Amino acid sequence: MNRNSKDVSPETVNSAAAIAKSTQKPGQTKEQTKLIAQGIQKGIEQYKKQQKAKARDADKAKKKQHKAKLLKSASIEAAVEDVKPATLPWLLLGISWLCFAAYILFV
Numbered sequence: 001m002n003r004n005s006k007d008v009s010p011e012t013v014n015s016a017a018a019i020a021k022s023t024q025k026p027g028q029t030k031e032q033t034k035l036i037a038q039g040i041q042k043g044i045e046q047y048k049k050q051q052k053a054k055a056r057d058a059d060k061a062k063k064k065q066h067k068a069k070l071l072k073s074a075s076i077e078a079a080v081e082d083v084k085p086a087t088l089p090w091l092l093l094g095i096s097w098l099c100f101a102a103y104i105l106f107v
Contacts, residue, residue, distance in 0.1 A: 016041035
């Protein structure tokens with residue numbers, strides 16, 4: 001039907017022919033119906049290409065969002081890990097000062 005007929009699925013060809021036959025008008029020749037079917041087939045192929053492109057773009061956006069989420073959670077975990085070691089020395093210093101104050105007060 002077209003120059004890339006080996007790239008076209010048989011389902012597309014069949015559905016285009018069925019649509020062309022269902023919209024066929026009285027007195028319409030087979031050649032005219034064949035041309036209409038080719039036009040419908042091109043439209044179906046174009047639609048499929050657009051849908052594939054949309055799916056690829058959506059997949060890329062999803063992967064980008066997931067990657068950003070992972071980076072954000074990794075940076076939060078790194079920040080939490082940085083805070084935890086910093087609190088330990090201050091805690092030990094506070095305990096030592098309390099023990100020193102208790103020693104001074106009770107001795």
